[in-house]
Amino acid sequence: MGSAPSSASQRSGGSALRDALRVRSRRPRSTLEACPEAGQPCAGAGTGRSSEVVRVAHSDPGRGVDERAASMLEALFTQSPVGLHLLDTDLRVVRVNTGAPGMRGRRWEDLRGRRARDVYEPLEDDVDVLLRKVLDTGAPLLRRIIRARVPGDPPQERQVRHFEVSALRLESPSGSVLGVAVTAVDVTERERARSRTLVLDAVRRHVGRTLDPVVTGEELVGAVVPAFADVAIVEVVDAVLRGDEPPPAPLPTGTPLMRTAFRGARDRLPQAHPVGDVRRLPAPTPYTQALTDLRPRVVPLRADAPWLSVDAPRAAAIRSSRAHSLLVVPLALRDAALGIVSLYRTEDAAPFDEDDRELAVELAAHTALCIDNARRYTREHTIAATVQRQLLPRRPETHASLETAYLSVTGAEPGAWYDTIPLSSARTALVVGRVSGRGLNAAATMGQLRTAVRSLSAFDLAPDELLARLHDTASQLAAERERLPQGDPLRREPLEADCVFAVHDPLTGRCAMAAAGHLAPLVVCPDRAVTVPPTLAGPRLGATEGTPFAAVDVEVPDGSVLVFTSDPLVTSYLAGSPELLPPAGDFRERPLQELCDALVYALPEGLGAGDAAVIVARTRSFPADRIAVWPLDCEPAAVALARRRARAQLEAWGVDEETASNTELIVSELVTNAVRYGSPPLELRLIHDRTLTCEVRDAGAAAPHLRHAATADEGGRGLFITAQLSRAWGTRFTPPGKTLWTEQALPDHPPP
Structure with missing residues (x-):
């Protein structure tokens, strides 16, 4: 099987291969000869016979083995639907049967002596290489799918068909290589x-x-x-x-x-x-x-x-x-x-x-x-994004001591939100959160929580206390969701949210913050030192279990940048890659929106700010000439002294007469209330920001409340009068006492 082709196998015209078609019986005179009949068309042309005829000669008519073998060969070459090809050692066609795919409309003379690649025009495989490998090694080629062009209908039009091809090497009894036998089955429809x-x-x-x-x-x-x-x-x-x-x-x-x-x-x-x-x-x-x-x-x-x-x-x-x-x-x-x-x-x-x-x-x-x-x-998503845009603030609240900007939230989750809330005494609250879930339900829940945060912030609560009350609100909303009908898919979605709430006080240069879940701000100091405040992660809003909320107070020097994001991956990446941040000078002087863009450019693909709600805030020191503080004695004479000092300071600030007169009356009522019901020490503070803030501090724990005095009452109208003259008022508890404050709008800064 592995012998090289002999000289006999190289004879032209396929004579050696035709010699190999003789089937010899045990008696030396019995032969099967394949003799060409030139001029006869193939069966594909309609004759029903091949171009070669197998003749059988027997020395002993009593033996039928050779006759059956010859009949089998004749049947294969005249009736088999499987295409049979005999190729010599030059890979030229010696004989084909009636089922050969290339015989449509052709005569035998058209194919005899031609190479296989010329007859079948293969599209992908090099047929010569495959057949030569079979000829040289003796390893058969089995069931190889080959695409080739063959005559179509009409025959002159070529069409591409799929064939399952197998090839075997032919050898003489002496072991010399005679050629290759190839079978081809049209499997176009199967393929x-x-x-x-x-x-x-x-x-x-x-x-x-x-x-x-x-x-x-x-x-x-x-x-x-x-x-x-x-x-x-x-x-x-x-x-x-x-x-x-x-x-x-x-x-x-x-x-x-x-x-x-x-x-x-x-x-x-x-x-x-x-x-x-x-x-x-x-x-x-x-x-x-x-x-x-x-x-x-x-x-x-x-x-x-x-x-x-x-x-x-x-x-x-x-x-x-x-x-x-x-x-x-x-x-x-x-x-x-x-x-x-x-x-x-x-x-x-x-x-x-x-x-x-x-x-x-x-x-x-x-x-x-x-x-x-x-x-x-x-x-x-479009509806949810529309609802989200309507529920989120258009512009951030900005004080003279805190400049803020929002990053683009195109593509952000509908449940993500941000907010800046102006508080009393020139303070600003910064809020970023994210509600679990997606779509319109998440956007609606986000709107509920954002409204709750704004309402609770009006009570001047500490960050940890505010989150505790917000947690109660979220738990109530979650309980309402659990009472939905069984078939409502929203019932199966847990209502949980992450939130970070921070309050920046420019008068102390500090920022108090607390977190629900794993959100934390990023603090970039003027020297580009990057820190993540050690906020203790409280339970997610709406979660059934968790530790109590805890607040942390951090120093934020003048020129620091705070980054609040609803995606903790953004914070983690920036904290771990400070070299990607802009130079230190940019943080202090660069326009904040450009700084926002620079932070976005520093994020890798797939971790951009477009997947998060982000606030960037830059701190500024509060102007010293815009604040006045006076300690007061806890005695009635302090009321008149407080009015005089307030009048003089307002004149120095150039406050209009109407506002100054109203402020005098407010100071009088607040100091009187502190002298009567509070505890020493007392302190009066005026803050000239976008609004005019008047504060009176004392060490007492009792909080005043607004009441409507009857017609015959001689007192009880002080706080009512104060509320009428001011735009907002409230009580803020800070150890070791409380602060009663009012805010008045200034003509140069109309209410938003």
């Missing part, structure tokens, strides 16, 4: 069915992995080209991409469609329109007809087709790509038109048939369902 199954499986596995209708189209064309089509195009109704309901069929004339995906088997295939183009389809064409009755169409692409003149750019692209078969499939769901898929085959590819059309319908049905799911998500 097409297998290819269709693989394409359907690929589409089901890879199409619809995202909730983006554009990406869904790209996934589809990637799955079908080149396995099923040479060119694939997806066009989707433009309104569907924005989340609107798809229009019912027939699709109204002039409905704009966007080309979302294009792919060709060859590079630089011409396109009638670029991806992303939105246009109305000219009519009537197979595309518009498919969108009218929602039925697929297999269309032969002939140059004289009248509909090609309706859409000149597409006709030019079809001609340039040499496409000859079109399969148009509507993307439809529940009798509504979402778009259309156009599949083309070019050059030697077989035209689309009925089986291809059935497969395309399945592919389009799966894709349409994925696009509709993406549309529903887009619609819900």
Whole structure:
């Protein structure tokens, strides 16, 4: 089996191989000879006989073994549906049978002596290399699938078919190599069915992995080209991409469609329109007809087709790509038109048939369902994002001592929120949070919690106490959700949220903060030292278990930058990569919005601020000439002294007469109340910021409350008068006592 070809095996014309066809019996005179009959056409031409005839000669008519062997060979070469080829050592055709795929419309003389690669024009595999390996090594080639061009119908038209090829080396009894025997079975339909199954499986596995209708189209064309089509195009109704309901069929004339995906088997295939183009389809064409009755169409692409003149750019692209078969499939769901898929085959590819059309319908049905799911998500996300934008503040509250900016939250979770809340005494609260869940429900819950935070902040609560009360509110909302009907999907979604609440006091240069969950701010000092305050993570809002909330107080020097984010990954990345932050000078002087952009640029792809709600704040020292503080004795004479000092300071600040008079009265009432009901020491403080703040501190723990005095009462109207003259008032408890404060609007700073 492994011997090299002998000199006898090199004889031209296949004589050595014909000698090998003699079947010798045990008696030396019995032979089977294969003799050519020149001029006789093959069975493929309609004669029913091959171009060679096997003749049997027996020395003993009583033996039938050789006769049966000869009959078997004759049957194989005249009746077998399996294509048989005998090749000599030069890989030239010596004999073929009637079932050979290359015999359609050919005579024997057309094939004899020709190389196999010239007869069958293989497309991928080098047949000569494969057969030469069999000839040299003796290792058989078994069931190799080869694509080749063969005569079609009519024979002069070549068509591409799939063949399962096996090859065996032929040897003489002495061991010399005579040639190769090759069998070829046409398995085109089997391979097409297998290819269709693989394409359907690929589409089901890879199409619809995202909730983006554009990406869904790209996934589809990637799955079908080149396995099923040479060119694939997806066009989707433009309104569907924005989340609107798809229009019912027939699709109204002039409905704009966007080309979302294009792919060709060859590079630089011409396109009638670029991806992303939105246009109305000219009519009537197979595309518009498919969108009218929602039925697929297999269309032969002939140059004289009248509909090609309706859409000149597409006709030019079809001609340039040499496409000859079109399969148009509507993307439809529940009798509504979402778009259309156009599949083309070019050059030697077989035209689309009925089986291809059935497969395309399945592919389009799966894709349409994925696009509709993406549309529903887009619609819900659009509504949720709209609700979120309406619930979030448009502009941050900014004091002279704290400059704040919000980062773009395009694409942020609908449950993420941020807020800056002005507090008394020139303080500012900074809040960032994130509600679990997605969609409209998360946005609505976020709005409830944000409103609760703003309401609670009006009571001047410490950060840890405010979060404790916010936790109670979230727990109540969670309990209400658990009482929803059994079938409501919202009932199965836990209501939990993360939140960080901080209060910046410019008069002390410190910031008190507390956290629910694992959110923490980032503090960048003027020297670029980056720290994450050691806030003790309390329980998530709405969680059933957890430790009590705890506040931490940190120093924030003038020029420091605070970064609050609803995504802890952003904080962790910036804290671990301080070298990516802008230079130290930029933190103090650079416009804050530019600084925000620089922070975003420092984040790696996939961890951007677009996935989080972010506040960036820069601290400034409070102007010393805008604050006045006086200690007071706890005696009635302190009231008149406080009024005089307040009047003098307001005149120095240039406050208008009406505001100064009202402030005198407020100071009088607050100091009187502290002298009568408070405990020493007493202190009066005026703060000139966007508002005029008046504070009176004492060490007493009793809090005053507003009451409406009766007509005959001689007192009890002081706090009522104070409330009428001020824009806001309240009580703030700080160890070792309390502060009663009021705020008045200044003409230069009207109320927001």
